Amino acid sequence: MGVVTVDFDGTLYQGDSFSMMFKAANKSFGLKQWSVVAKGIVKAAAAGLVKGKNAFRMQFFKAFAKSFKGMTDKELDAFFDKLVRMGKRDIHEDLIHKIREHERQGDHIIILSGALTPFLQAFTKEVGLDVAIIGTELQADGSGICTGNVGSLINGDEKVNYVRKWMNRQIRVGNLTETEANETWAYADSKSDVPLFQFVNIRLL
Secondary structure, eight states, X not given: OOEEEEXXXXXXXXXXXXXXXXXXXXXXXXXXXHHHHHHHHHXXXXXXXXXXHHHHHHHHHHHHHHTTXXXXXXXXXXXXXXXXXXXXXXBOHHHHHHHHHHHHXXXXXXXXXXXXXXXXXXXXXXXXXXXXXXXXXXXXXXXXXXXXXXXXXXXXXXXHHHHHHHHHHHHHTTSSXXXXXXXXXXXXXXXXXXXXXXXXSEEEO
């Protein structure tokens, strides 16, 4: 038994979650929300010119998250449920079956992605996976209302940092042995996942 990390965008979900968020937003957002996104696109374009494509995506991601400001958990759930339904045809069904094999073998599964955590939660619920999730958190205030801010973007080296934290926490509470932690697998597709591939013992694409 071991720990299996599974990337989301381009791996478990073979579509483009950015495009799907735009499509879902077209059915849900009002003028106020689109104005927030538009301002963010301008900032993202400027960042992209100076720092490159990855900086553009990061800035755009943060801007889109701001459009959720003021939403309740129920409203967020409704948006991301819609997003998952719209993108069901892009689910990597063969990988879903492989994950189920790992579950039957007693492996610990982590969906590990820079995608927003509510999206990952809606996705795993839709496909019936009972797994751990490490994603980019949408922050909320004391009343549970979304602030539009996000936590650390789970990308590159951050994926390794968060997997280490997750493992240490599970070992402390007795849910994971050190032997299991030393048998780590990764399913991923991107150059940004190189640090993760360097971390794991067994690499799968």
